[in-house]
Amino acid sequence: MSTHSTRxxxxxxxxxxxxxxxxxxxxxxxxxxxxxxxxxxGGLDVDLSNLATTTEPGTQPVDxxxxxxxxxxxxxxxxxxxxxxxxxxxxxxxxxxMRMNPDLSTSPGLAESVATPDDTTxxxxxxxxxxxxxxxxxxxxxxxxxLGRQVGPETPSYYNEYFLSVESVEQTGDxxxxxxxxxxxxxxxxxxxxAAGAIVQKAAAEAAGEQFGTPQGGMQCTGPFALDAxxxxxxxxxxxxxxxxxxxxxPKVEKLSxxxxxxxxxxINALRSGDVDGQFxxxxxxxxxxxxxxxxxxxxxxxxxxFWTLASATEEGPFSDPRVREALLQSxxxxxxxxxxxxxxxxxxxxxxxxxxxxxxxxxxxxxxxxFSAKSDPAKAKELLGEVGDLSKPITIAIQGSSAVHEQxxxxxxxxxxxxxxxxxxxxxxxxxxxxxxxxxxxxxGIDAFFTTWYGNVTDPLDVYQVxxxxxxxxxGNYTEVSDxxxxxxxxxxxxxxAELTNEIQAKVTEDLPWMPLNYMPTIxxxxxxxxxxxxxxxxxxxxxxxxxxGVE
Amino acid sequence: MSIPSFLxxxxxxxxxxxxxxxxxxxxxxxxxxxxxxxxVLGPRGGTPDQIARVTEQYHLDDPFFLRYFAWLGxxxxxNLGESIVYRQSVTDLIGSRIGTTVALIALxxxxxxxxxxxxGLLASLKGGWTDQVVTTLATLGLATPTFVxxxxxxxxxxxxxxxxxxxxxxxxxxxxxxxxxxxxxxxAVASAAYLARITRAAVLEEEGRExxxxxxxxxxxxxxxxxxxxxxxxxxxxxxxxxxTVATLIAGAVIVESVFALDGLGSxxxxxxxxxxxxxxxxxxxxxxxxxxxxxxxVDFLYTMIDPRIxxxxxx
Numbered sequence: 097m098s099t100h101s102t103r104x105x106x107x108x109x110x111x112x113x114x115x116x117x118x119x120x121x122x123x124x125x126x127x128x129x130x131x132x133x134x135x136x137x138g139g140l141d142v143d144l145s146n147l148a149t150t151t152e153p154g155t156q157p158v159d160x161x162x163x164x165x166x167x168x169x170x171x172x173x174x175x176x177x178x179x180x181x182x183x184x185x186x187x188x189x190x191x192x193x194m195r196m197n198p199d200l201s202t203s204p205g206l207a208e209s210v211a212t213p214d215d216t217t218x219x220x221x222x223x224x225x226x227x228x229x230x231x232x233x234x235x236x237x238x239x240x241x242x243l244g245r246q247v248g249p250e251t252p253s254y255y256n257e258y259f260l261s262v263e264s265v266e267q268t269g270d271x272x273x274x275x276x277x278x279x280x281x282x283x284x285x286x287x288x289x290x291a292a293g294a295i296v297q298k299a300a301a302e303a304a305g306e307q308f309g310t311p312q313g314g315m316q317c318t319g320p321f322a323l324d325a326x327x328x329x330x331x332x333x334x335x336x337x338x339x340x341x342x343x344x345x346x347p348k349v350e351k352l353s354x355x356x357x358x359x360x361x362x363x364i365n366a367l368r369s370g371d372v373d374g375q376f377x378x379x380x381x382x383x384x385x386x387x388x389x390x391x392x393x394x395x396x397x398x399x400x401x402x403f404w405t406l407a408s409a410t411e412e413g414p415f416s417d418p419r420v421r422e423a424l425l426q427s428x429x430x431x432x433x434x435x436x437x438x439x440x441x442x443x444x445x446x447x448x449x450x451x452x453x454x455x456x457x458x459x460x461x462x463x464x465x466x467x468f469s470a471k472s473d474p475a476k477a478k479e480l481l482g483e484v485g486d487l488s489k490p491i492t493i494a495i496q497g498s499s500a501v502h503e504q505x506x507x508x509x510x511x512x513x514x515x516x517x518x519x520x521x522x523x524x525x526x527x528x529x530x531x532x533x534x535x536x537x538x539x540x541x542g543i544d545a546f547f548t549t550w551y552g553n554v555t556d557p558l559d560v561y562q563v564x565x566x567x568x569x570x571x572x573g574n575y576t577e578v579s580d581x582x583x584x585x586x587x588x589x590x591x592x593x594x595a596e597l598t599n600e601i602q603a604k605v606t607e608d609l610p611w612m613p614l615n616y617m618p619t620i621x622x623x624x625x626x627x628x629x630x631x632x633x634x635x636x637x638x639x640x641x642x643x644x645x646x647g648v649e
Numbered sequence: 650m651s652i653p654s655f656l657x658x659x660x661x662x663x664x665x666x667x668x669x670x671x672x673x674x675x676x677x678x679x680x681x682x683x684x685x686x687x688x689v690l691g692p693r694g695g696t697p698d699q700i701a702r703v704t705e706q707y708h709l710d711d712p713f714f715l716r717y718f719a720w721l722g723x724x725x726x727x728n729l730g731e732s733i734v735y736r737q738s739v740t741d742l743i744g745s746r747i748g749t750t751v752a753l754i755a756l757x758x759x760x761x762x763x764x765x766x767x768x769g770l771l772a773s774l775k776g777g778w779t780d781q782v783v784t785t786l787a788t789l790g791l792a793t794p795t796f797v798x799x800x801x802x803x804x805x806x807x808x809x810x811x812x813x814x815x816x817x818x819x820x821x822x823x824x825x826x827x828x829x830x831x832x833x834x835x836x837a838v839a840s841a842a843y844l845a846r847i848t849r850a851a852v853l854e855e856e857g858r859e860x861x862x863x864x865x866x867x868x869x870x871x872x873x874x875x876x877x878x879x880x881x882x883x884x885x886x887x888x889x890x891x892x893x894t895v896a897t898l899i900a901g902a903v904i905v906e907s908v909f910a911l912d913g914l915g916s917x918x919x920x921x922x923x924x925x926x927x928x929x930x931x932x933x934x935x936x937x938x939x940x941x942x943x944x945x946x947x948v949d950f951l952y953t954m955i956d957p958r959i960x961x962x963x964x965x
Contacts, residue, residue, distance in 0.1 A: 252702070
């Protein structure tokens with residue numbers, strides 16, 4: 097199951113090629129010849145079929161592993177996670193009812209089995225002999241508490257969308273918890289393998305109250321690593337859980353210490369010098385070349401759910417016209433974006449949800465997905481715009497302040513758009529306020545679209561497309577064409593039938609482009625050569641990825 | 650003025666300054682667009698129900714004066730408030746970071762004082778090509794951005810030679826000094842360069858004054874002339890500049906903190922401003938104002954020691 101795609105790239109050649117590609121693209125766009133030219137410049141360095149899920153497990157015990165996070169988590173309570181740094185830490189501490197494996201499949205976690213007597217009932221039988229770090233046994237009351245607190249319209253849980261259909265969570269036996277749904281919902285069951293289904297100790301959570309999951313309030317879970325100390329602003333230290341129930345995932349690392357180096361160049365220097373032993377990157381860092389050429393670290397590209405997209409945020413103006421959106425997408429060379437903006441460490445995306453979402457239904461998803469192409473077609477773009485007519489109004493795209501990735505992609509879009517007659521303007525939003533675009537219509541005023549690195553949580557493309565539910569909180573442009581189909585698909589519990597419905601949704605979404613697919617972003621795992629074994633796929637957000645790390649002789 | 654009445658007067662003006670600053674800062678934060686909501690709701694935003702609950706919980710929709718006086722009331726009772734973004738009390742947030750900031754500033758101050766005054770003296774007393782070299786170095790130090798110095802120091806001394814760690818603030822004691830050496834140097838360069846120029850100018854000015862020339866003419870030992878007549882008088886401008894520099898370093902350390910991944914008050918403040926985390930901004934500003942006033946008071950004390958003719962709290 098371990099497929100490796102570790103390689104050392106020739107960073108200089110690549111950088112040169114990328115610059116060349118950028119120049120070609122701009123030059124062509126300027127001359128009105130279209131954007132197709134730069135495509136062959138960078139070459140595909142990361143290919144879809146060869147992404148890793150694991151790295152060779154290290155065999156030796158290790159005293160301390162220092163891991164870096166891109167920022168300090170705001171909370172380590174699972175229901176306040178849903179983001180890279182938070183989940184990277186929580187994945188090693190708190191386990192869910194089901195477990196998402198490195199290959200993105202699902203297997204039993206804290207629940208040894210789940211029964212579905214009917215379409216709206218899930219009976220979870222808890223594993224025997226599981227204890228929290230403090231030695232007390234895992235009980236159904238903890239499960240009822242952990243799930244129950246996420247149900248209802250008022251819950252602050254970041255995963256509330258997965259609990260929309262839940263009617264009740266009750267203890268129905270010594271080791272049994274039953275979840276009743278109002279209507280069948282395939283995504284609920286799948287979400288139990290991510291942090292939405294993570295189980296915390298009821299007593300600890302109630303004792304800490306609002307402080308639970310903060311440096312003062314601590315945490316109490318069952319995972320292979322226990323929280324030792326969260327020194328606010330400095331580090332989060334985890335220690336090996338000696339009594340962990342799963343012998344196969346017993347850690348070889350005594351202490352796992354997280355630092356919070358936000359500055360990319362500092363993080364890369366820390367990795368090169370060995371001050372930090374590893375880090376996951378969801379976007380290629382600016383110094384990726386330095387890491388590739390360093391002989392102290394190994395870089396691995398893994399399967400991922402993350403994609404780079406331009407989400408439309410308006411129901412008015414030129415960008416609300418699907419033809420304008422398609423014209424813009426046809427004018428831009430997504431391979432050039434991958435090569436120029438992401439240094440080759442990205443894949444041109446024909447759709448929003450990529451192949452890593454397919455799971456065991458690849459036979460149904462793949463043929464439908466293969467019908468779409470990521471190739472650009474400026475001639476078609478011009479033709480479409482000819483039908484639209486009036487293009488005098490500019491399209492305003494919000495970009496995140498001090499983000500090179502946002503700015504460079506916007507530059508490429510501007511150049512490509514200009515070549516086919518679209519005027520694109522950018523509006524810079526500071527990084528700390530960018531998050532407001534996701535929920536505040538006021539913040540989106542005057543903005544036609546914005547960039548986002550999005551990901552679904554579970555191995556099902558439907559989890560990505562469900563954002564287009566009517567009235568859904570991330571349906572920024574209020575795109576409603578597939579809303580009924582989404583409801584149908586969520587209620588369809590047969591994976592094959594659901595996959596077929598999802599294909600229908602995908603076809604419609606890829607035609608109308610409420611969100612523009614740009615690139616799939618592989619997980620980038622960097623490990624110091626003294627250790628190996630971290631999970632390489634995006635499962636690191638939910639799977640105890642550090643449990644397999646060991647020393648290399 | 651006696652020491653108690655000096656302290657009393659300083660405390661009074663400190664309170665006034667605090668009140669005005671807090672009001673102005675609160676007002677500016679209130680007027681700036683944006684909200685801390687996205688950090689409470691999570692990266693995917695929230696439902697209208699969730700937004701309403703959070704807005705209510707943190708009184709985000711309350712009128713300005715209500716919020717300001719509620720905050721002021723808490724402060725009077727000794728409660729700095731809660732950070733919306735971090736779900737922690739502001740006291741905890743500041744408490745865990747103030748140590749790093751104090752250590753960094755202290756180390757920097759020592760470097761600035763030793764290197765700045767040292768180089769300034771060297772330049773003014775030796776003259777000739779030494780003066781040229783120091784002046785050039787000082788110009789270079791003033792002109793190079795802190796960020797560049799930081800990155801260069803990391804590349805050479807941390808990654809290249811491996812003498813120092815690349816980031817972090819260490820685990821106390823010698824480890825902390827080791828961790829903070831490079832950041833303190835990066836932070837000190839510009840200020841040390843500035844102080845060197847001030848020192849040089851002050852010493853040159855004193856050297857040209859009549860009482861010094863008289864002393865030289867009467868054949869006193871050069872060492873005594875420099876120590877008693879030149880340095881002592883030159884210390885007044887040097888102390889003033891040093892005091893002001895140190896006070897500005899606290900908030901000015903943001904760039905160094907980011908380059909070396911130190912979490913001090915500077916980066917906490919900047920982040921809190923951008924996140925619209927009112928309570929944190931207010932509290933850090935209060936800490937800065939208090940630090941500024943205390944440093945100024947210390948400088949005033951030093952004046953009276955350097956020159957006994959100067960009275961404590963006098964306008965001279």
